[in-house]
Amino acid sequence: MDKRDEICDKALELFLTDGYEQTPLSRVAKALGLSKAGLYHYFSSKEELLFQIHERQMERMFIPLLEEAEKFPDPAERVAFFMRQYILHAMTPDPSVRLLVHETQNLAKTHRARINRIWRRGFDLIRNALLEMKAAGKAKDLNMTFATFGALGMCSWIFYWFDYSRQEAAPELADTYVEIFLRGLTT
Amino acid sequence: MDKRDEICDKALELFLTDGYEQTPLSRVAKALGLSKAGLYHYFSSKEELLFQIHERQMERMFIPLLEEAEKFPDPAERVAFFMRQYILHAMTPDPSVRLLVHETQNLAKTHRARINRIWRRGFDLIRNALLEMKAAGKAKDLNMTFATFGALGMCSWIFYWFDYSRQEAAPELADTYVEIFLRGLTT
Numbered sequence: 001m002d003k004r005d006e007i008c009d010k011a012l013e014l015f016l017t018d019g020y021e022q023t024p025l026s027r028v029a030k031a032l033g034l035s036k037a038g039l040y041h042y043f044s045s046k047e048e049l050l051f052q053i054h055e056r057q058m059e060r061m062f063i064p065l066l067e068e069a070e071k072f073p074d075p076a077e078r079v080a081f082f083m084r085q086y087i088l089h090a091m092t093p094d095p096s097v098r099l100l101v102h103e104t105q106n107l108a109k110t111h112r113a114r115i116n117r118i119w120r121r122g123f124d125l126i127r128n129a130l131l132e133m134k135a136a137g138k139a140k141d142l143n144m145t146f147a148t149f150g151a152l153g154m155c156s157w158i159f160y161w162f163d164y165s166r167q168e169a170a171p172e173l174a175d176t177y178v179e180i181f182l183r184g185l186t187t
Numbered sequence: 188m189d190k191r192d193e194i195c196d197k198a199l200e201l202f203l204t205d206g207y208e209q210t211p212l213s214r215v216a217k218a219l220g221l222s223k224a225g226l227y228h229y230f231s232s233k234e235e236l237l238f239q240i241h242e243r244q245m246e247r248m249f250i251p252l253l254e255e256a257e258k259f260p261d262p263a264e265r266v267a268f269f270m271r272q273y274i275l276h277a278m279t280p281d282p283s284v285r286l287l288v289h290e291t292q293n294l295a296k297t298h299r300a301r302i303n304r305i306w307r308r309g310f311d312l313i314r315n316a317l318l319e320m321k322a323a324g325k326a327k328d329l330n331m332t333f334a335t336f337g338a339l340g341m342c343s344w345i346f347y348w349f350d351y352s353r354q355e356a357a358p359e360l361a362d363t364y365v366e367i368f369l370r371g372l373t374t
Contacts, residue, residue: 101347102289144364149348150341157340160288178332184371 008053020103051111054100058118059088066121075129084174091158092170098159139185151181192348195240207290222321238298241287245305248277252309262316279357285346326372338368
């Protein structure tokens with residue numbers, strides 16, 4: 001494994017256990033058997049490390065499922081696939097999305113903009129599919145920006161209440177939200 | 188106005204502007220023309236102040252709408268009323284719910300339990316209504332615990348994206364979510 005990946009994995013693990021603010025870089029270095037100077041060789045600051053973790057998680061879990069979803073020609077199937085996979089692969093395996101969303105406030109403005117650009121692709125994927133359904137008379141005449149935030153809200157709120165020790169609940173949860181959201185919209 | 192109310196209002200205002208962690212009690216005291224000892228006469232700690240603000244907000248904006256909603260004999264109307272009022276009176280007027288939800292982690296365990304008990308009443312109101320609809324054959328055979336979290340998620344996620352300068356959008360937003368959620372569930 002690449003050294004940066006190893007550092008990101010370990011740092012995320014420590015942030016999840018003790019909190020981002022409460023974990024000094026010196027503890028991250030120690031857990032990896034590195035000196036603090038050794039860690040600074042890879043990341044110029046704690047903010048830089050947080051950004052790299054966030055971007056890497058997006059590249060590993062969010063972008064591949066966006067790209068898979070984009071292959072569905074039917075807009076309703078595209079939304080269903082995206083919501084389902086987002087719940088199964090991003091929201092329910094562990095609480096890392098919660099941490100990353102909450103700590104976005106600690107990112108520098110330019111880094112935040114780069115992260116938001118990736119999240120925005122998920123927003124656009126859903127919204128464009130809903131507009132396509134509406135144009136084809138297959139969805140109601142609703143405000144599709146609000147509807148898109150509604151779908152993302154149902155899915156993302158999971159990190160506030162999900163019991164991660166009950167992984168077997170995830171597929172039923174995904175089916176329930178896809179069913180409610182898509183049936184709620186369609187004519 | 189009661190002195191405690193005055194302190195809570197001013198403190199909430201300062202927390203919303205500068206953040207909870209970043210606002211020392213001395214600044215709250217100063218903004219009220221009180222000494223720090225004068226403030227301690229009313230609140231024994233910053234945690235106590237945060238708790239009182241949260242509980243008071245729940246008593247002012249959440250409990251009255253719960254009690255109004257409970258009067259609707261029809262379960263679908265009860266859910267629609269509750270979601271709509273929750274969006275209009277708690278989620279869209281200002282970002283205080285976001286602050287309170289995020290800072291729950293800074294509450295003492297016993298205080299957190301008291302706050303959670305009030306939020307739980309909203310959860311139960313929706314879930315019981317959905318179970319009633321299901322028993323009457325008016326809602327699909329879905330997991331109503333997940334569905335309830337879905338409704339609360341759509342509504343609560345609003346604090347992550349809503350533009351508070353666009354108050355005129357709130358009624359359409361409320362209508363959109365009630366429509367999607369209830370149509371999505373019903374047979």
